[in-house]
Amino acid sequence: MIPVSCIIATLFSVGYDIFSKELFSKEITNIELSMSHLNNELDECLLIAHHLTNKDEFKPFNLNETPSEGSRLINTLFNYIISNKLLNEAAVYFYNTDYVYTSKSSLSVENFYEQYSSSTYSPNALKELVETSTDSIFFNDLKYNDTNYFALLVPLSAYYEQIGCSIFLFDQNLLYDSIFASQEDNRQFYFVNTLDLENSLDSFDLSHMPTLNYESLIRSLSTLTKTGDSFSTHSDQYLIYASKPSLSADNLLILSTASHKKVFAPLHTLNLIMLVSLVGAILFSLLCSYYIVKRNFAPLREMNYSLTMLKQDYSKLEREVTQSIPMRQYFLLNQLINGNINNIPDFIENCHSLNMDLTSPYHGIIVVKAQINHFAFDKTIIDTLQSMQQTSLKQSYLIQHIYPNIDIYLVGTEGNIKLSTIVLPQATLYFGSFSRRLSNISKSYINARALSELATSTPELADSIQVLFQDYKAIALQLTTFLQVGDYQKIPELLLQTIQSLEATTLPFSLQKVICIEIMMAFNNYISKQKYSIPYDKLDLVSLFKVESFEELKEIVLEVSSEMLNLIIDFRNDRILEPSITLIKDFIKEHYEDPNLSTEQIALEFSIPTSYLEDYFYKHTSQSLLDYMYHLRIEKSKELLKTTPYTLKIIANQVGFVHISSFISYFKEYEHCTPGHYRSKYHI
Incomplete structure (x- = not known):
């Protein structure tokens, strides 16, 4: 008991010192993050000024x-x-x-x-x-x-x-609200103009630091304007930090003050945790001593059984993780194609964890139409492509296999690829627009698919595709503007006029399809960039390109656009209706014996997207939908094993399992024994 208490006290003493240093570091990091936000805004102004004369x-x-x-x-x-x-x-x-x-x-x-x-x-x-x-x-x-x-x-x-x-x-x-809103209430920020440093400081209310040495502060700020570094000091239990946030405005400094009391508030919580832990350690030691004296020793057989089960569970988990890597890769690439990435750094990190390298300077989409089946994007094709484009091909990933002779690749290159089409002996390659930003992959995908379809139906239009729908690009831009300013009443009329205009033109259907997809992507991109997540199953560009008639396309555009617009309006007015957890559980209890029951059917029953339903159910129950459903099935099977002489196959079918092997696997996972062993132990 005494050694355990000493160890805990030593660990918390060391942790106290480390934590205090980390709090200072965290404070400086938070301020520098705000500086970075401000720097981005000022750099945006420089970019605007450059565009005006560019x-x-x-x-x-x-x-x-x-x-x-x-x-x-x-x-x-x-x-x-x-x-x-x-x-x-x-x-x-x-x-x-x-x-x-x-x-x-x-x-x-x-x-x-x-x-x-x-x-x-x-x-x-x-x-x-x-x-x-x-x-x-x-x-x-x-x-x-x-x-x-x-x-x-x-x-x-x-x-x-x-x-x-x-x-x-x-x-x-x-x-202030936009750049510094995420900071705690105890921190205050001041914009300092170094062209008139003394008067600028005199205009600020620094009465909460009565012993602050203004002359020393002015000297430090003057030095800071020349070196461009940052500095920090302390006065009256306040941390003072100053930094030059941007080279875009040479005369701007940011001065920040934060109370020590607020900064070190978590340390008081740490002291309380240390005290509670010491008391808990003492009580736990007494309880362990009592248990050891009473039982003398733990049975080695039970310990060996626990270790064996733990090893089996670890092997199963490792196998599942290994098998799920291709599915996770496909999920990330599908996000990339449909333009549903809100956080590029997190996306890149997830790709690295799955051995996917997306760090090339440029990225784009290549549609490959081969003259033979089972075409391979091999080294010969890569060397030919590099020699014709005068740039190195760093990565290539097969993201879709549409037909036996049509494949779509995500590629990363060292330089920009400006050609739209390359004809090789084995295949024809159609290039979407290449960009330094991964978020433009959806645009590249649309361009490449459009080029390949136009080249098949009307090759003479492939080179003039940009000219043909220039007016409709302006419509997509106008739609984006209406969404940004919240002018929703004009959007349905704009969509209807656009559809009618397309229907009256003589443009090829492939081109009409691309224009409609561009319009729907304007909605989709707006939803993806919102601060709060809007529960909408994002567009599937692969399925949209398979539409074969304008009437079907028209119906999809109007229906999907109406759904997305209604969601945007509802979220703007905070009118999102969430289903009752009780109703969801009752529905699963009534239908869990159906082997075809799935999360998609449950989501359809309550008219909400599948992904939103899964997150919502887990948030309120700390349990996934499938875990809840399988738990009901296993509980029902236990009752049948106890009270009936039915075979395992009959019981499996009655509780919703199609295959007896699946039933045995899930039963062992939940009960840590086979159904046969359970029946022999509890059968009445």
Whole structure:
């Protein structure tokens, strides 16, 4: 008893020191995570500014001379504002012109400075900063429509010459909530402008740290602006941490303060756990001493039996895991094709665990139509492909076998593949679009399938596929915009008009099918990117490509789109209805003797997706649907074994097992003995 108590006390003493260091490390990591989120938002602004001038023969323009260019720029800014939830406004100003362009309209330069000035930045001061800044600058106090905003000024360049600047406005509260919402309540963040460091610090309320040395803090922050590193210190039981979050705004620092009391709160819980564990160890030692004295020793036969059963269970588990690897690989690849991946890093990690390497710079889809059956994507084909495309093929995975002579491969390459079709002696290869992002695989799959089908039916249209449905791409983009802004009333009319337009065209059915799939993928992609999971069985692109008539395709598009739209609206209004666990259990109790009963049938009975039902049942019962059903079957079989002379085959059929071998296997798993042994022991 005494040694056990000493060991526990020593372990917790060591754990206390380790845990305190880990808490400090966790605090710094959480802050740096917030810095990373902010850095992503600022880099997004730089990317937007780059896109505004990233076209051939771009020149600054004046609204009086080229009003169409002004309208285009305003429309472009509006699209960026709509697609970015944190960005409230964006403005573009070209030097030596009369107008400034925002996402809503154009303003004269004088009106722009009057509207966007604040107590910190007068119109003249703002004008001087805008027209003289050569680097990106962050403002932490810019006023527009009586609201204070954070702002980022980004110079615009074309042909190696600075031609103007962009100003991006962020609502202060929205930026805090979005970037720092995941942080604990005890932490506070401050945006520091290093161009006016002292005044910036004076505007913050740091009264909770009365002994803070401001001069030392200012020196540290000044050093930080030059080196770009971070630093931490302590004052009045507070942890102070400062960092430069981004190179996109050289004058921006983030200052964070956190209370020691909150940071080390888990240590108090650790002390309580240590005390309870010591008392528990003492009680457990007394109980063990009593049991040993009473029984003297544990029977070796029972110990040997337990070890044998444990070894059998381990072998069974190892065998099941080994056999399930191909199925898990297929599940991951199916997610990749249908565009249902929400977390790319987790997906890559899962692939690595299954010996799948998806780390190539570029990825895409190849549809192989062979002239012979049992075509092999062998080294000769790979060498030929690499020599024609001038790039290395790093990985290839067979993801679908459609027909005896048609296979679909996921490939990873060292460089981009720009050709659409390659004809080889053994086969014809159709390439989808190659991308650095795995999330674009679904688009690549649609492109490759479309190219292969068009080349078979109407080869002359294969090279002009992008031109033929350019207008319908705009419809898909408009649909995505309606979903993002929540304008759901316009969506059914847009879908109906699109279907009617397709029905009236003379386009080949293969092309009509691709357009309809693009529309449904717009819904699917929106659902997949939501913060909260929407229980919808995602689109199966393989099945959609097997549709053979426009009437059937039209019915699927309208039905599936309507279902997804209703789910989106219901989740937006928090009106998701969940089935009763009691009703689910009652349904299984009534039908568990049916050998054809499956999770799919149960999900169909309650009109919910299979995956959602399985997660929902496990969440409320800590037991899977199949475990619950097999438990009922085994309990019923035990009753029949005790009270009837029926053979094992008859009992297996009566409780829902098709094969007697399955019955014996599950019975041993649940009862740790065979049905025959159980009957001989309990039969009345």
